[in-house]
Amino acid sequence: MNPYFDCFRTFFRIGLFTIGGGYAMIPLIEADVVERKHWVKKEEFLDLVAIAQSAPGVFAVNLSIFIGQRLLGTRGSVVCALGTILPSFLIILVIALFFSQFQHIAWVQSVFKGIRPAVVALIAVPVFKMARTARITRTTIWIPICCALLIALFGLSPIYVILAAGAGGYFYGRFIEPTDE
Amino acid sequence: MTLFSLLVQLFITFFKIGMFGFGGGYAMLSMIQADVVTRYGWLTSGQFTDIVAISQMTPGPIGINSATYVGYTSMVTAGYGHAWGVVGSFTATLAVVLPSFLLMWLLSKFLLRHKNHPIVEQVFTGLRPAVVGLLMAAAFMLLTRENFATPSQPWQFYISCFLFGVAFVGSYCYRINPIALIVACGAAGWLLF
Structure with a gap:
């Protein structure tokens, strides 16, 4: 083939x-x-x-x-x-x-009115699952919360959050917590 | 908005999403939402939630599904008809995967060899908690009137909150399949609203 x-x-x-x-x-x-x-x-x-x-x-x-x-x-x-x-x-x-x-049919709208809250819940669930795999602890929990607030409340683009977090991780590792190498 | 500038905006928006969308489908949702719902108003938050629901019930990655759907819907909503809708969905889908091809060269040459390089590890140490934040933002931003109604419509509001709770507990504690939860809540909506 x-x-x-x-x-x-x-x-x-x-x-x-x-x-x-x-x-x-x-x-x-x-x-x-x-x-x-x-x-x-x-x-x-x-x-x-x-x-x-x-x-x-x-x-x-x-x-x-x-x-x-x-x-x-x-x-x-x-x-x-x-x-x-x-x-x-x-x-x-x-x-x-x-x-x-x-989507304008009445019963379709009713079905989606029921589905929408469930979808929001299904998006909320992986937050907790990912928090575990990303090893979020009591000392680091402020990072995701600040990122979420900046995006959701202040309308900051998630792209800047990603860039800042990558840079932050680099500077933290480089200057604050030096690795053995 | 002219046809051409809408297509260019679709392309740029989804190219950026493909370029900076770290952390998988759900984390990309907050980027899609920030541009598509908040910035350009191509979709309402209710329509956006519907896309997520449809993406979860149909095959394929959520990033592709939402690009295809948003591309089509934004063109049709702007009044350009079905054929241009298809062009829009093609544009958005192409744009979201293009960065992956470009990055492949870099990654297969750089990241593969330097996967355990301290700088790469440091950057990802910073990215991981931020991606959790992105996901959290996506969930926050969907807590809208369109998705839950308001307490002034108590019947719909409290049932919506109840369905949210059922879906959350069902998925988080009992690992019930998301499709089953969506179908069940859809049936509840059909009966109750």
């Missing part, structure tokens, strides 16, 4: 069957790319996951770009990214086309 088509098909399937996005995709990608296709080794896959997570942008797309690059170079990375993106692009496009016609 054409290797480009094989890559595209694999990532298209991954994009099509992972509901919930992002991290829900990891096990599926691993099953296909590591166990079934043997495209990358297990340890290498974990490295790629770590890099894709720390890089900005859409995690699953980053991961597919890295794997495509590893397999078939630049063209491979484009093909793999397309495969990951295309299913959600097409599905959302169809929904967007029709949702504008549905």
Whole structure:
């Protein structure tokens, strides 16, 4: 089989069957790319996951770009990214086309009135989960709270918060808490 | 706004989101919201919440889903019709993934080799708590009248708060699947509102 088509098909399937996005995709990608296709080794896959997570942008797309690059170079990375993106692009496009016609119907509005508070809760839950993985303690809890207040109350762009936090981490590590090296 | 400047703004906005969107889909939400809802008013906070709901029930990453949806909706809301809506969704989706390609070169050459370099570690030490803050901001900013009603409409307000509590506890304590929670709360909304 054409290797480009094989890559595209694999990532298209991954994009099509992972509901919930992002991290829900990891096990599926691993099953296909590591166990079934043997495209990358297990340890290498974990490295790629770590890099894709720390890089900005859409995690699953980053991961597919890295794997495509590893397999078939630049063209491979484009093909793999397309495969990951295309299913959600097409599905959302169809929904967007029709949702504008549905959304004024009374019962659809009632359904979404019930859904909206639940969605806000589903966004609030990962705050607590991420606080745990980011090892937020009583001495560092002011950082996320200040960031959130600056964005939500004072309308500061999240981009400045990201830049300031990265710089802050660098200066803290460099001048206040020197590492052993 | 002219057609061309709207497309350029869509591109720039989502390019920035792809470029600075550290910490995955949910953290990107606060960036999307800051520009799309607060700054440009392309969507209301209610519409934005609906997109998140739809993103969670459909396949694919939330960043792609919301770029596609916002691109389409902003063009149609501005009065340009369905065909331009498709162009808008293509523009926004392309813009959000483009930085990933550009960064790939840097990352595969730099970060892969210097992953354990102290400077990289220091920067990420600062980023991690900030990303939690971004997520917190996204949740704060969605506590709006459109999503919860106001106490002057007690029936809808208290039921909304109750559904919020149910979804939070269900997801956090019992790890109930988000799709199941969304479907259940949608059914409750259909029956109660």
